[in-house]
Amino acid sequence: MMKAMLCISLLLTPLCQAEIVIGQSVPTTGVDAETGKALALGATLYFSRVNANGGINGEAINHQIRDDGNDAKRTIANTQELIDKQNAIALVSFYGTNNTSELIKSKTLERANIALIGVHSGADIIRNHPYIFHTRASYGQEIERIIQLLNTNLGATQIAVVAQRDAYGQAGYEALNTALAKRQLKLAGESWYEKNTANTSPSAQAMAKLNPEAIILVAISKPAASFIKQFKELGGTSQLYALSPVQFEEVNKQINSRVSHGLGISQAYPFPNNTKLALIREFQEDAASVLKGDERPSYAILEGYLAARITVEAIKRAGKNPSRSSVYNALSSLKNYDLGGFNLDFSDKKRQGSNFVELTMISPNGSLSR
Numbered sequence: 001m002m003k004a005m006l007c008i009s010l011l012l013t014p015l016c017q018a019e020i021v022i023g024q025s026v027p028t029t030g031v032d033a034e035t036g037k038a039l040a041l042g043a044t045l046y047f048s049r050v051n052a053n054g055g056i057n058g059e060a061i062n063h064q065i066r067d068d069g070n071d072a073k074r075t076i077a078n079t080q081e082l083i084d085k086q087n088a089i090a091l092v093s094f095y096g097t098n099n100t101s102e103l104i105k106s107k108t109l110e111r112a113n114i115a116l117i118g119v120h121s122g123a124d125i126i127r128n129h130p131y132i133f134h135t136r137a138s139y140g141q142e143i144e145r146i147i148q149l150l151n152t153n154l155g156a157t158q159i160a161v162v163a164q165r166d167a168y169g170q171a172g173y174e175a176l177n178t179a180l181a182k183r184q185l186k187l188a189g190e191s192w193y194e195k196n197t198a199n200t201s202p203s204a205q206a207m208a209k210l211n212p213e214a215i216i217l218v219a220i221s222k223p224a225a226s227f228i229k230q231f232k233e234l235g236g237t238s239q240l241y242a243l244s245p246v247q248f249e250e251v252n253k254q255i256n257s258r259v260s261h262g263l264g265i266s267q268a269y270p271f272p273n274n275t276k277l278a279l280i281r282e283f284q285e286d287a288a289s290v291l292k293g294d295e296r297p298s299y300a301i302l303e304g305y306l307a308a309r310i311t312v313e314a315i316k317r318a319g320k321n322p323s324r325s326s327v328y329n330a331l332s333s334l335k336n337y338d339l340g341g342f343n344l345d346f347s348d349k350k351r352q353g354s355n356f357v358e359l360t361m362i363s364p365n366g367s368l369s370r
Helices: 033-052 071-083 095-107 109-114 141-153 167-179 199-209 221-233 248-252 278-287 301-315 324-332
Strands: 005-009 013-026 060-067 090-095 116-121 161-165 189-194 214-218 239-242 264-267 358-364
Touching: 013 033, 013 071, 013 301, 033 060, 033 090, 033 109, 033 278, 033 301, 060 071, 071 090, 071 095, 071 109, 071 167, 090 095, 095 109, 095 167, 109 239, 116 301, 141 167, 141 239, 141 264, 141 358, 161 167, 161 199, 161 248, 167 214, 189 199, 214 221, 221 239, 221 248, 248 358, 278 358, 301 324
Parallel strands: 013 060, 013 090, 090 116, 161 189, 161 214, 214 239, 239 264
Antiparallel strands: 005 013, 264 358
C-alpha cells in the first residue's frame, strides 16, 4: 500500500497516522491560473468533507497540489515527484490537452501503474489511454451540439473558428471540421492566437472583417474575453459560441456583461446551481464555507469536486489496504455510478465516463441561462 505517514509530536512521543496521498498538477500561475485554482479548490472541498468525517477507513487524505503553469514539462515533473517522493496512490483533475498528451507520451502513468481521474480537456487524442479516467464528454460532442443548434435548428451555414495554437485548439478545430463535413459544409474562415497569451487582436480584426453568421471559440477564458471585446468594438455581430474550458465568471471579470451577453457556452457538467440534483446540493453545501459575498460555485470547481468524489469512491472500493493497482481495478469496474443526478460509467474498458453536454448563454445581467 502506498501511504505517507503523518507524525505528530505529543509529550515527546511521536504518533504517526497513515495518510492516503492523492496528487494533482494544475496551473495556479499564468493565463490559466483561475481555472487551475478552481479545479484544485473543488477537489480540496470534497477531500476536506471526507477527512472531517474520519477519512477513508480511518485514514486521512493528503491532497498534494503542484503548479505546472500550463507547461507540459512541469506537468510531467510534478507527476513524477508526486509518484516517487509523495507516494501518491492516485492522481486527480489535471489540466489541459497538451500537458496530458505529453504526459501520455512520457509513459509515466504506466510505469507507476497509477490512475489519473479527470482531465480538464475533451480532446480525442487523450481519450483512450487506459490509465486516464475522463469525467467529461469530448469536444467532438460539445461541437456537434453547437453545430446542431446553429445549422440544423437555426439554418446558419457561414461558421468560422478562432482557436488557440496548441493541441487543444487543434482538437477543437478538427472536431469542428468533422461536424461541418457531416452537413456538407466548410469553414467560412479561421484564425489562431498564441497559447499562454490573451493577444487576440489579429483574430478580432480578421473576424470582424469576415463577420460570418457564427464563430466558434476554441479558447480559454481570458483570450475569449479579449476577443469578444475587440470583435464587438470593431462592429462584429456574429453569434459567438465557446467550448466548456471558457468559464463565464472569468469572462465577466475581464469584460462588462453588456459586452459578454449573448455568448453561448457548451457545458460538460450539470449547472452548478441546479439544486434539484443531490450532487449539486452537497456541492453547494461544501462550497459555501469558502465562497465570499456574491460568489457562486463554478463549473470548474464542480469538475474538481466531482473527480475527487470518484477518486474517493474508487479507494473505498479498493478495500482495507488500497494500492495503486487496486484503485485502478476499482475504477475499471465502476458501472453506471450515480453521484446524485450525474452518472459515470467506466465498465467494459470505457475511459470516457460521461456523454453529458448542454448549451448555456450569458444573459444581459451576466448570469448564465440554460
